[in-house]
Amino acid sequence: MSAPPLELERTDETTRTSQISVVPLLRRLHFYAGVLIGPFLVVAAVTGMLYAFAPQIDDVLYGDKLWVEPAGTARPVSEQVAAAQASLPEGTVTAVQLFDDPEATTRVVFAAPGLAEEYSKTVYVNPYTAQVQGELTTWAGATPAVTWLDQLHRDLNLGPVGNLYSELAASWLWVLSLVGLVLWIARRRTAKRRVRALLVPEKGAKGVRKTRSWHASLGVWALVGALFLSATGLTWSNYAGENFSAVLVALNAKAPALDTALPGSTPAAPAAGEHSEHNGSAGSTEPVDAKTFDEVLAAGRGAGLDGPVELAPAAAGTAWSVAQTDQLWPIRQDKAAVDPATGTVTARADFADRPFLAKLSSLGIYAHMGLLFGLANQIALLLLAATILALIFFGYRMWWQRRPTRADRSAPLGAAPKRGGWQQLPLWFVIPAPLVLIAVGIAMPLLGISLVAFLILDGVIGAVRARKSERTPVVAGQGD
Numbered sequence: 150m151s152a153p154p155l156e157l158e159r160t161d162e163t164t165r166t167s168q169i170s171v172v173p174l175l176r177r178l179h180f181y182a183g184v185l186i187g188p189f190l191v192v193a194a195v196t197g198m199l200y201a202f203a204p205q206i207d208d209v210l211y212g213d214k215l216w217v218e219p220a221g222t223a224r225p226v227s228e229q230v231a232a233a234q235a236s237l238p239e240g241t242v243t244a245v246q247l248f249d250d251p252e253a254t255t256r257v258v259f260a261a262p263g264l265a266e267e268y269s270k271t272v273y274v275n276p277y278t279a280q281v282q283g284e285l286t287t288w289a290g291a292t293p294a295v296t297w298l299d300q301l302h303r304d305l306n307l308g309p310v311g312n313l314y315s316e317l318a319a320s321w322l323w324v325l326s327l328v329g330l331v332l333w334i335a336r337r338r339t340a341k342r343r344v345r346a347l348l349v350p351e352k353g354a355k356g357v358r359k360t361r362s363w364h365a366s367l368g369v370w371a372l373v374g375a376l377f378l379s380a381t382g383l384t385w386s387n388y389a390g391e392n393f394s395a396v397l398v399a400l401n402a403k404a405p406a407l408d409t410a411l412p413g414s415t416p417a418a419p420a421a422g423e424h425s426e427h428n429g430s431a432g433s434t435e436p437v438d439a440k441t442f443d444e445v446l447a448a449g450r451g452a453g454l455d456g457p458v459e460l461a462p463a464a465a466g467t468a469w470s471v472a473q474t475d476q477l478w479p480i481r482q483d484k485a486a487v488d489p490a491t492g493t494v495t496a497r498a499d500f501a502d503r504p505f506l507a508k509l510s511s512l513g514i515y516a517h518m519g520l521l522f523g524l525a526n527q528i529a530l531l532l533l534a535a536t537i538l539a540l541i542f543f544g545y546r547m548w549w550q551r552r553p554t555r556a557d558r559s560a561p562l563g564a565a566p567k568r569g570g571w572q573q574l575p576l577w578f579v580i581p582a583p584l585v586l587i588a589v590g591i592a593m594p595l596l597g598i599s600l601v602a603f604l605i606l607d608g609v610i611g612a613v614r615a616r617k618s619e620r621t622p623v624v625a626g627q628g629d
Contacts, residue, residue, distance in 0.1 A: 157405040166180035166270075171578050172335050173570030179328045180565050181603060182321055184548065187541045189318040196302035197378075198534040201527045203295040210294050214283040219251040226446055226460075227256070231441040233257035233272035238282045240270055242437050245460045246290070246474065247446070254282055265404040266606070283625040305386070312387050313595065319382035320389065320596035326368065357550040365542035367536055374533040381517040382508060382577075388594040393508040400505035406497040407484045437462045441489045445469045448487040452494045454482045468495050476520040480492040568611045 160447050199206075204454030207215060230245060240259030247255055256275040261270040264286065271287040274280070288296040297306065304311030333347060340346035351362035368375075383389040397403045445460055462469045468486035475481035481565025482500040487493070500508065513520040519530050551563025574582075 156318055169575045170573050171533040173573055175328050175331055177566040177568060177570055179332060182325055183544045186318060186321040189314050189536060191541055193315060193318040194534040194537045195514060198531055200298045201303050201530040206294055207292050211292050215254055216252050217254055217275045220277040224279045226442045227439040228259055228279045228283050229255045229276060230279055231439055232279045233274050237270060237272055242462060245442055248457045270439040289523055294309055312559045316386035316389060316595050319379050319386060321592045323376050323379040329368045357547055360543050360547050360550060365538055371533060371536040381513040392592055397506060403506040405498055405501045408496040409486045410468060411466060411488055411495060414466045420566060431437060445471060445487045445489055446496055448492045449485050452485045454483055454485055459497055475514045478521050478525055511614060607608050
């Protein structure tokens with residue numbers, strides 16, 4: 150009778166060298182990936198948890214600028230823009246953000262001297278009185294505090310070098326999740342009630358066995374969420390994100406740009422925010438007449454663009470854009486190009502017309518940011534981040550609990566699973582493995598590089614130790 154493909158793990162976690170199995174290699178990979186990537190995941194989980202509650206943070210820190218008491222009918226947008234222009238005469242309006250919440254202020258975005266290209270000055274105007282309530286330096290529409298949290302989550306506020314941390318975390322999260330699932334199934338596959346054995350911690354277990362049971366059961370519960378965070382996080386990353394965008398382009402699955410070229414003019418560049426999911430503004434920096442905003446808004450409303458919208462001026466001879474900015478399900482993300490001279494709609498780019506992958510990408514990003522389902526989305530992200538932190542805690546606790554405590558073999562931490570698991574791999578795993586590694590390395594370069602580095606380093610250390618053991622007599626009781 151042939152041996153089963155997956156090894157039944159013994160409680161002392163010794164390796165049956167005669168068994169053909171993927172489990173020993175996966176166990177060692179899961180251990181080292183967890184130990185080394187765990188700190189990155191802790192930072193990503195904590196900063197992501199904070200960023201998910203950006204709206205509440207804004208309310209606490211900037212509520213006096215963001216909100217007003219409703220008082221009758223809102224003033225024309227042109228008056229509000231004029232008031233903002235008077236408060237910031239050195240700036241040039243690049244966008245106006247309007248909301249359907251009667252308590253929200255109108256936000257007039259400016260390009261201003263002395264600011265980096267990606268930053269703006271946002272003036273907050275009371276829509277009922279056209280009085281300015283304050284101004285902030287913003288990035289892609291985000292307040293200073295939320296900008297700091299966003300960049301902390303992305304790159305630890307270290308710039309491009311810091312981006313490596315978040316891409317490593319997102320790249321390895323799905324690997325840790327799936328490998329952990331395989332290991333837990335292999336351990337629990339003989340249980341009479343298999344589903345319950347996977348989802349519920351082992352009753353009556355103690356010590357490291359209890360910790361492992363909690364670690365694995367929580368991992369199963371968090372599996373879908375972890376895979377979601379990994380996939381959506383990678384779309385924003387430097388290297389894997391570029392590859393993802395290239396795939397969308399190759400499949401013709403990118404969201405179509407709004408055509409802002411007026412009849413008889415040369416084609417214009419994509420409208421503001423076309424390549425951003427943060428409602429950033431990159432409109433014209435030429436002076437604009439505040440009265441034009443009333444005409445453009447009326448044209449956009451007449452075209453069916455209800456709810457919160459962003460009005461973006463454009464260079465002379467180019468259409469302005471009116472874009473819905475509602476990211477709460479069901480989202481409103483249609484756009485229209487409006488001729489500012491005639492108030493006519495010259496083009497549209499509706500969310501319903503986007504390719505399926507473009508829609509899915511946008512929805513995934515909004516959910517990752519905690520926006521898609523409002524407070525429910527935020528709570529779900531909070532619970533998921535807390536679960537990931539608990540998984541990491543239990544993982545490190547197992548490492549500590551497995552340490553030898555005998556006087557002649559004491560150690561501060563437990564030993565890693567034995568190396569040499571590649572010698573037990575079945576052919577069905579060995580044959581496609583190089584092709585899979587190459588594909589993963591191309592799609593997710595940081596994952597590929599770090600995985601190959603681990604395999605090479607582990608192999609070299611193993612070879613060096615093997616040579617030493619050949620020259621040194623083995624002391625009874627010693628192990629790897």
